[in-house]
Amino acid sequence: MKELIEAFPKNIEEAIQIAESSNLKQPQNEIKTIVMCGLGGSGIGAKMVANWLMDEIKFPITLVNDYTLPAFVDENTLVIGSSYSGNTEETTMAIEEAHSKGSHIICICSGGKLESFCSENNYDCIIVPGGNPPRSALAYSVIQLLHIFASLGFVSHDHKTSMLKGGELIVNEKESIHDLAKEMAAHLYNKVGVYYAESKYEGVIVRARQQFNENSKYLGWHHVIPEMNHNELVGWTGGDERFAPIFFNTGDLHPRNYKRFEISQEAVEKKCGKTLLVHAKGDSFIERSVYLINIVDWASYYLCEMNGADIIDIEIIDYLKGELAKF
Numbered sequence: 176m177k178e179l180i181e182a183f184p185k186n187i188e189e190a191i192q193i194a195e196s197s198n199l200k201q202p203q204n205e206i207k208t209i210v211m212c213g214l215g216g217s218g219i220g221a222k223m224v225a226n227w228l229m230d231e232i233k234f235p236i237t238l239v240n241d242y243t244l245p246a247f248v249d250e251n252t253l254v255i256g257s258s259y260s261g262n263t264e265e266t267t268m269a270i271e272e273a274h275s276k277g278s279h280i281i282c283i284c285s286g287g288k289l290e291s292f293c294s295e296n297n298y299d300c301i302i303v304p305g306g307n308p309p310r311s312a313l314a315y316s317v318i319q320l321l322h323i324f325a326s327l328g329f330v331s332h333d334h335k336t337s338m339l340k341g342g343e344l345i346v347n348e349k350e351s352i353h354d355l356a357k358e359m360a361a362h363l364y365n366k367v368g369v370y371y372a373e374s375k376y377e378g379v380i381v382r383a384r385q386q387f388n389e390n391s392k393y394l395g396w397h398h399v400i401p402e403m404n405h406n407e408l409v410g411w412t413g414g415d416e417r418f419a420p421i422f423f424n425t426g427d428l429h430p431r432n433y434k435r436f437e438i439s440q441e442a443v444e445k446k447c448g449k450t451l452l453v454h455a456k457g458d459s460f461i462e463r464s465v466y467l468i469n470i471v472d473w474a475s476y477y478l479c480e481m482n483g484a485d486i487i488d489i490e491i492i493d494y495l496k497g498e499l500a501k502f
Contacts, residue, residue: 176308176311176390176476176479176486176487177476179307179308179311180311180469180472180473180476183313183314183342183345183469183472184342184343184345184346185342186312186313186314186315187314187318187338187339187341187342188339188342189304189314189315190303190314190315190317190318190319191318191335191338191339193301193302193303193315193318193319194301194318194319194321194322194335195322197299197301197319197322197326199281199299199323199326199327200299201327202253202279202327203279204250204251204279205251206234206251206252206253206279206327206329207234207251207252208234208235208237208247208248208251208252208253209232209234209235209236209237209252209253209254209255210236210237210238210239210244210245210248210252210253210254210255210273210278211224211225211236211237211238211239211254211255211257211320212238212239212240212244212254212255212256212257212265212266212269212270212273213238213239213240213256213257213258213263213266213316214240214258214263214265214266215263215309215310215385216259216308216309216310216311216312216313216385216389217257217258217259217263217266217283217309217312217316218238218240218257219313219378219381219382219385220257220313220316220317220320221238221255221257221316221320222238222377222378222381222382223317223378223379223382223464224317224320224321224324224378225238225378226375226376226377226378226379226460226464227321227334227460227461227464228324228330228334229375231330231331232324232329232330233329234253234329239269240265241265241269242264242265242268242269243268243269243272244269244272244273244276248272248273248276248278249276249277249278250276250277250278250279252273252276252278252279253278253279253281253327254269254270254273254278254279254280254281255280255281255282255283255320255323256269256270256273256280256281256282256283256284256289257282257283257284257316257319257320258282258283258284258287258289259284259285259303259305259309259312259316260284260285260286260287260305260309261282261284261285261286261287261288261289261290262287262288262289264499266289267288267289267292270282270289270292271292274292274296274298280293280296280298280299281298281299281300281301281323282298282299282300282301283300283301283303283315283316283319283320284300284301284302284303285302285303285304285305285306286302286305290302301319301322301323303315303316303319308389308487308489310385310386310389310390313382313468314338317338318335318338321334321335321338322335334461337459337460337461337462338461338465340457340458340459340461340462341457341461341462341464341465341466342465344456344457344462344465344466345465345466345469348456348466352466352469352470352473353473355453355470355474356470356471356472356473356474356476356477357473357474357477358451359421359451359453359470359471359474359477359478360474360475360477360478360481361481362419362421362449362451363387363393363395363419363421363474363478364478364481364482366416366417366418366419367394367395367396367417367418367419368384368387368393368394368395368396368419368420368421369395369396369397369398369418369419369420369421370383370384370395370396370397370398370420370421370423371397371398371399371400371403371420371421371422371423371439371440372397372399372400372422372423372425373399373400373425373428373429373432373436374399374400374401374402375460376399376423376425376464376467377397377399378464379423379464379467379468379471380397380399380423381397382468382471383397383421383467383471384396384397386471386472386474386475387471387474387475387478389475389489390472390475390476390478390479390486391475391478391479391482391484391486392479392482392484392485392488393475393478393482400428400432400435400436400439401431401432401435403439404435404439408439408442408443411442411443411446411447412446414443414446414447415446415447416447416448416449417447418446418447419447419449419451420440420443420444420447420450420451421450421451421452421453422436422439422440422450422451422452422453423453423455423467424436424452424453424454424455425455425463425467426454426455426463427460427463440452453467453470455467
């Protein structure tokens with residue numbers, strides 16, 4: 176896993192090469208809605224890309240992390256299936272449903288059932304390198320998603336350049352990133368992690384929760400500002416030093432949310448004794464996201480070491496799949 180985290184900048188470069196060699200068919204029907212299907216390490220890329228493009232893309236984007244599609248899906252819907260293995264059962268079933276509805280389908284995978292399905296039905300399928308944990312392949316999925324939207328004329332091609340700059344940023348900031356990651360791991364150790372950011376960075380803090388779940392074998396939760404001000408903030412009345420909140424200050428918050436952020440952190444800290452404030456670096460939304468993602472990846476690695484856990488192990492998920500196979 177250490178080598179896989181270190182490879183993230185190179186993954187970005189390789190993913191762009193894969194994207195630029197992919198010639199995608201244009202939809203036969205006018206696209207009016209977009210659905211992105213995926214779960215876990217394959218689905219989080221869709222969440223981030225939806226956040227990144229929300230001020231640019233002109234179509235409603237819906238994320239599906241389940242077996243079935245919304246009723247609005249039809250021949251005017253672009254449906255993207257992202258499954259690293261190509262065998263995620265929820266995603267494959269959702270794509271089969273999209274096929275029955277006549278949607279324009281594009282898939283991202285390393286092979287498996289999705290590749291075969293696309294080949295049989297003449298759908299575009301972008302193949303990425305396989306064989307690693309899906310959570311370590313984030314660069315491949317987000318780059319392909321950005322490429323799909325740019326190739327279909329929905330957004331600018333500049334976002335792939337922002338990813339490259341993000342990769343350069345984490346290489347240049349390597350030493351300070353490791354220092355911050357160790358501080359974050361120490362802050363979380365033997366406590367319950369809580370991750371807060373502005374709503375447009377929800378993809379980043381969902382990724383944080385997932386990385387600590389899988390890499391560190393560690394539970395926690397996340398919420399976003401301003402929504403948490405209308406419910407969860409009251410819950411901190413019962414807060415205490417069992418909890419280890421982390422506030423991600425991205426430097427580009429809505430002016431009203433800056434004040435909400437400050438008040439919320441102060442109120443929470445009075446209950447738990449200490450919070451950790453992490454400041455993002457980078458000149459763009461994507462660069463700041465990549466920077467924070469890399470800090471969290473390394474923090475999950477260091478926390479795993481502190482917990483004495485096996486960072487690769489997903490035995491419980493393998494057990495779940497085995498039991499489902501009997502059903």
